[in-house]
Amino acid sequence: AQSVTQPDIHITVSEGASLELRCNYSYGATPYLFWYVQSPGQGLQLLLKYFSGDTLVQGIKGFEAEFKRSQSSFNLRKPSVHWSDAAEYFCAVGPTGQLIWGAGTKLIIKP
Amino acid sequence: DGGITQSPKYLFRKEGQNVTLSCEQNLNHDAMYWYRQDPGQGLRLIYYSQIVNDFQKGDIAEGYSVSREKKESFPLTVTSAQKNPTAFYLCASSMRGETQYFGPGTRLLVL
Numbered sequence: 001a002q003s004v005t006q007p008d009i010h011i012t013v014s015e016g017a018s019l020e021l022r023c024n025y026s027y028g029a030t031p032y033l034f035w036y037v038q039s040p041g042q043g044l045q046l047l048l049k050y051f052s053g054d055t056l057v058q059g060i061k062g063f064e065a066e067f068k069r070s071q072s073s074f075n076l077r078k079p080s081v082h083w084s085d086a087a088e089y090f091c092a093v094g095p096t097g098q099l100i101w102g103a104g105t106k107l108i109i110k111p
Numbered sequence: 112d113g114g115i116t117q118s119p120k121y122l123f124r125k126e127g128q129n130v131t132l133s134c135e136q137n138l139n140h141d142a143m144y145w146y147r148q149d150p151g152q153g154l155r156l157i158y159y160s161q162i163v164n165d166f167q168k169g170d171i172a173e174g175y176s177v178s179r180e181k182k183e184s185f186p187l188t189v190t191s192a193q194k195n196p197t198a199f200y201l202c203a204s205s206m207r208g209e210t211q212y213f214g215p216g217t218r219l220l221v222l
Contacts, residue, residue, distance in 0.1 A: 004153070034210070043115075043201055043213035044154075090153060096208055097142060097161065101153030 002027050004093050006102035013081050014110045021076040021105050023091030031093040033074040035065055038088045038104075047089075050074065061085070083109045114138070115214035117202050122219045124189065124196060132187045132217045134202030143185035144203040144211060147171060154201065160185055161207060189219060197221050 005024045013019050025031065032051050036044040048059025055067040065076045074091060086109045092099040115136045124130045134143065142161045146154040156169030160179040174193025179185055185204075189196045199218050203211040 043215045103153045
């Protein structure tokens with residue numbers, strides 16, 4: 001069955017520390033891969049996407065993600081988080097018209 | 112300014128009442144989507160439309176209906192058959208085969 005797993009429901013990180021949010025997927029072929037961010041009560045904003053080519057993808061707000069085919073993973077990273085990064089992060093995979101979504105990881109920033 | 116608008120921001124439904132959520136986009140996107148978001152869960156697809164006058168059921172279409180009479184508009188009706196309508200509803204649009212972009216959402220509450 002096709003699925004997306006974000007193993008961490010919550011992650012707490014100190015401001016200025018590095019961040020890695022995990023995303024693992026089960027999919028029959030190499031899917032398109034996405035990370036979106038959602039602030040409370042808001043819509044989702046696209047952080048970055050992977051369609052093909054270089055497996056290290058740069059996104060907005062200083063985020064990057066690496067596609068690892070052998071591990072079926074697409075982890076999101078940021079070298080130094082800011083208080084404004086506190087939000088919920090969603091990983092999604094699939095053909096663009098029928099995305100499969102992870103349950104999300106809520107990022108909490110400690111001052 | 113191009114984008115996706117959803118209205119209203121908050122909507123209250125009485126028992127046995129149908130309510131309609133509005134979604135409009137001026138991005139000239141072909142495809143539009145409706146998602147439901149519940150706490151602690153990823154997004155679940157309700158309906159999607161790839162072209163005017165055509166739409167398909169998603170994973171949780173029961174109790175919902177849509178229309179796509181104009182390219183820029185994709186209203187969602189939550190019918191009285193939907194017994195648990197309280198949720199955050201997100202509309203998205205995309206060019207065919209391209210990335211989905213999201214509106215700000217509508218929160219539906221039951222009185």
